[in-house]
Amino acid sequence: MSDRVAKMQGAKRADRSEPPLSVVASDDEPYVTGSGAPAPAERRTLEQAIGLQIRHHRKQMGLTVAELAAAASVSTGMLSKIENGQISPSLTTLQTLATALNMPISLLFSEFEERRDCSYVPAGQGVVIQRRGTKVGHKYELLGHMLGGKVAVEPYLITLTEDAAPYTAFQHEGTELIYMLSGEVIYAHAGNSYHLKSGDSLLFDSGAPHGPERLVVKPMTYLSIIMYEKD
Incomplete structure (x- = not known):
């Protein structure tokens, strides 16, 4: 056996004995918490939260987009964009829509202001x-x-x-x-x-x-x- 062949076979045996490379998670991968609970829903923008509330209450009242738009004196195109969170409506427009839906304007912001509770009790004070x-x-x-x-x-x-x-x-x-x-x-x-x-x-x-x-x-x-x- 030539020295060259012996060196090549020795190199192959050495490769087999080396431990496998460790896998390192990239910075883009989310950390695993060990919990089976689903990840929290992505936080909506204010425009999206308002749009969802308007659509929800419109459907509860059995109104179409065209009917609510007519009652609030806005175009159907604008109302569609508001419901989809694509534009930021003025307070005047929101007040008009809230009036047409027979609801307080503050309710339009309730979805955005969802509570994330936390309770702290010092030792011995339960x-x-x-x-x-x-x-x-x-x-x-x-x-x-x-x-x-x-x-x-x-x-x-x-x-x-x-x-x-x-x-x-x-x-x-x-x-x-x-x-x-x-x-x-x-x-x-x-x-x-x-x-x-x-x-x-x-x-x-x-x-x-x-x-x-x-x-x-x-x-x-x-x-x-x-x-x-x-x-």
């Missing part, structure tokens, strides 16, 4: 509330609340003292997550029992009967997050 478990020594501290959205989220810090008693008749709509912080409990759900210690979690359909069945180590604390659709 709101103590009364619930069914209060009667058997369960203390509930509400850790925050959201005003907007279609889903209600109720996060509680629950403390069971030495005087607390078991209670397994909780039952309500929604989904609940329990995360143990301290102590131990046998927690019942839908006829099954789960031994929860610090760091353990339990996610379940809260429409089935549930609650602490046996208080193994007291006192105990755990987070309870309840989620359900608003009416």
Whole structure:
């Protein structure tokens, strides 16, 4: 075997032993959050938000573009552009359209001013509330609340003292997550029992009967997050 061939074969073997190149995401690729939730909708411009409100209320009243344009004394072409967010109408035009739609002009801006709630509660300042478990020594501290959205989220810090008693008749709509912080409990759900210690979690359909069945180590604390659709 010639020296040249030997060198070429040696180079090929060396290539096989080298680790594969790592793949680096480009700056254009979005970061992955690990959540299965869809990305938030792209924020609309003010013109688009106003146009959507006008179209929505026009259709609610059963009016065509031509009929609303005539009632507001604007051209059908202009109204079409307003509804599609292609132009920025004057306040006078918006007032005329709002009057024709029998609605306050402020309502045209409501879609653009959508709330993005955030609730901050300093340590030890959760709101103590009364619930069914209060009667058997369960203390509930509400850790925050959201005003907007279609889903209600109720996060509680629950403390069971030495005087607390078991209670397994909780039952309500929604989904609940329990995360143990301290102590131990046998927690019942839908006829099954789960031994929860610090760091353990339990996610379940809260429409089935549930609650602490046996208080193994007291006192105990755990987070309870309840989620359900608003009416």
